[in-house]
Amino acid sequence: MEEISKKDLLILTGISYGQLYRWKRKGLIPEAWFNKRASFTGQETYFPKDLVIERIDKILELKDDRSLEELSKIINSSEIRKYSLEELKLTNIFINNDIFSLTKADEIAFAEVIILKIIDNIYQEIKSEKCMLEFYQYLTSKTITNYQEIYINTNGNSIKCILTKANSITYNFHDFQKIDLKQLINNLKLIIMV
Amino acid sequence: MNVDGIMNCPKDLCSEKVVVDGILRVKGSIETEVLEGNGIVTVEKNLKAHKVEIDGILSVRENIDCEQFEANGVIKANKINADNILIKGMVNIKTALNCDAFNLVYFKKSKIKDIEGTNIKICSKKNYHRPLIVETITADEIDIENVHCDTVTGNHVIIRKGCKIENLSYISSVDIDKAAIVKNVKQEWWL
Numbered sequence: 001m002e003e004i005s006k007k008d009l010l011i012l013t014g015i016s017y018g019q020l021y022r023w024k025r026k027g028l029i030p031e032a033w034f035n036k037r038a039s040f041t042g043q044e045t046y047f048p049k050d051l052v053i054e055r056i057d058k059i060l061e062l063k064d065d066r067s068l069e070e071l072s073k074i075i076n077s078s079e080i081r082k083y084s085l086e087e088l089k090l091t092n093i094f095i096n097n098d099i100f101s102l103t104k105a106d107e108i109a110f111a112e113v114i115i116l117k118i119i120d121n122i123y124q125e126i127k128s129e130k131c132m133l134e135f136y137q138y139l140t141s142k143t144i145t146n147y148q149e150i151y152i153n154t155n156g157n158s159i160k161c162i163l164t165k166a167n168s169i170t171y172n173f174h175d176f177q178k179i180d181l182k183q184l185i186n187n188l189k190l191i192i193m194v
Numbered sequence: 195m196n197v198d199g200i201m202n203c204p205k206d207l208c209s210e211k212v213v214v215d216g217i218l219r220v221k222g223s224i225e226t227e228v229l230e231g232n233g234i235v236t237v238e239k240n241l242k243a244h245k246v247e248i249d250g251i252l253s254v255r256e257n258i259d260c261e262q263f264e265a266n267g268v269i270k271a272n273k274i275n276a277d278n279i280l281i282k283g284m285v286n287i288k289t290a291l292n293c294d295a296f297n298l299v300y301f302k303k304s305k306i307k308d309i310e311g312t313n314i315k316i317c318s319k320k321n322y323h324r325p326l327i328v329e330t331i332t333a334d335e336i337d338i339e340n341v342h343c344d345t346v347t348g349n350h351v352i353i354r355k356g357c358k359i360e361n362l363s364y365i366s367s368v369d370i371d372k373a374a375i376v377k378n379v380k381q382e383w384w385l
Contacts, residue, residue, distance in 0.1 A: 006332075006347075007363075007382055017349065018294065018312030018334040025275045025292045036330075042345030042361030042378075043330050 003035070004049040013056045027072040028059055051186055058190045075189060082107040083192065091191055096123040102136045113192070114185060115139040118150060121179065125154040135159045145185065151176035206239075223256075241271075263293075268302070300326055309333070314348075316341055318356070325356060347382075 004012070010020065023029045035046045062071060084107050085100050093113075094100075099120050103112060119136060126132050142163065153160040153176045162173070195209040199216045206222035214231045223239040229246045237254045246258070248265040257273040267283045279293045284302035293311045298304075301319035309331045316326060317339040325342040336348035340356030349365040355373035362368065362379045370376055 016312070016334050017310070017332050017347070021292055021310040021332070022294060022312065024310075042363075 002049045003046040004052065006045040006047070009047055009052060009056075013053065013060070015056060015060075023056075023059060023068070026068045027076055028068065029055060048182075050183060054186065054190065082109055083113055088113065093117060093188065093191055094120045096120055099123060102133060110188075110192075111144050112140065113188060114144050114181070117184060117188060118144075118152075118179060122152055122154050122159070122177070126156070126159065128157045131157055131159060135161070144181070147181050150179045150181055152179065153177070246276075298326070314338065317354070323356065325358065 006020070009015075010017070020029070024031060024034065029052065033047050033052055036043055037046060038044075059071065066074075085103075088094070088108075089097060089100070094116065099116050102116065102119065108116075115136065118139065119132065123132075126135075138161070147163045147165055149164045151162040151164070151173045153173075160176070162176070195207075195212050197212070197214045197216055197218050201214075201216075201218050203218070203220040203222070206225070207220050208225045210226065211228045212218070212224065212226045212230070214229075214233055214235055216232075217234045218231070218236070220235075220237045220239075223242065224237050225242045227244045229235070229241070229243045229248075231246075231248045231252055232250055234251045235248070235253070236251075237256075240256045241252075241254045241258045241260070243260045245262040246252075246260050246264070248267055248269065250266075251268045252265060252270070253268075254271040256271075257275065258271045259275045261277045263274065263276040263279045263281075265281045265283065268285075269281055269283070270286045271288070273289045274287055274291045274293070276293045277295070279291070279296045279298075281297070282299045282301075284300060285298060285304045285306060287306040290308040290310060291306050295313045296309065296311055296315065298316045299319055300316070301322040303324055305327045307329050309328055311333045313335045314331060314333040315337045318324075318326070323340070325340050328341055328343040330345045330347070331338065331341075331343055332345075332347045334349045336346060336350070337352040337354070338346075338357055339354035342358045344360045345363075346353070346359050346361070347363045349367075351362065351364045351368045353359060353362070353368070353370045353374045353376060355371045357371070357374040357376070359374070359376040360378065362370075362376050363382045364379075365382050368379065368381075370379070
């Protein structure tokens with residue numbers, strides 16, 4: 001995953017040191033994203049570039065309407081609470097609303113929202129409903145948030161899938177579609193919390 | 195809850211207001227709106243409060259999380275997160291101190307690993323010459339005296355007497371006292 005230094009992040013986003021660390025304190029930017037390393041100017045902090053920039057853009061967009069405490073609650077509770085199917089339809093996350101027929105419940109957990117979004121990405125390519133349901137059941141049997149990347153290959157009636165816990169594995173899956181799960185999870189959180 | 199004397203709490207302590215005149219030892223965490231400690235308060239886990247006022251000793255094995263923190267005396271913790279921190283005395287923070295405004299006047303051997311926030315003002319009491327040991331300070335406004343630090347990064351930075359800084363990076367302005375030692379100074383970028 002590409003990284004960005006604190007200095008470059010501040011230049012790029014126009015925020016101050018104070019704002020960055022206030023958002024860290026309020027739980028809006030996870031502590032795990034602050035990676036300290038030695039540099040020629042002493043110590044520098046590096047962040048996962050895409051994740052942190054997207055998060056800061058979202059905070060800047062929402063901070064005038066909501067307090068930081070509210071934003072923090074939303075971000076930190078998005079994985080705990082359940083989402084009704086009606087509520088999810090309103091967010092326009094899913095291209096195919098037929099996807100909801102895979103789940104029998106009226107309310108689903110955040111992990112299931114992730115799984116539905118993964119299947120939504122390949123929905124048009126799969127013709128067999130049975131195959132889709134089996135893939136859905138396979139993914140729900142896993143703790144999806146523990147994985148970093150998912151590689152999917154579809155050919156109409158079958159789905160091949162590889163879940164990885166390490167990021168950027170070296171094997172070349174040229175026929176596979178890669179989904180960055182961490183990024184997908186963070187994007188979903190930000191859409192759901194609005 | 196008022197403690198006059200000595201109290202040992204074997205588990206977590208949760209109360210709207212905790213006032214201690216004496217000694218309070220908590221094996222778990224404290225969660226309260228207000229903690230007023232006159233004497234000794236020791237917490238084995240976390241302290242979470244809206245406002246903390248200490249006259250004496252506060253020792254928290256894990257983290258302090260609050261909005262207003264005022265202390266006269268000795269403060270020990272793994273980490274402290276607060277909007278405003280005002281400490282007069284001795285402070286020992288194992289990892290990070292994160293706040294909007296930090297005002298420290300110290301007069302005993304003190305140590306904080308990382309200080310991060312918006313407005314940082316540190317000085318030692320008159321005639322106390324032992325330095326405050328810090329690894330990094332990162333903030334918008336920094337005004338420090340008698341601090342030994344590896345890396346200082348800020349927007350407006352004032353380095354007063356007694357400071358010994360390895361690396362200093364600033365954005366807008368820097369003012370270094372003649373009686374301070376700064377090895378490397380670098381302007382990061384112009385706003």
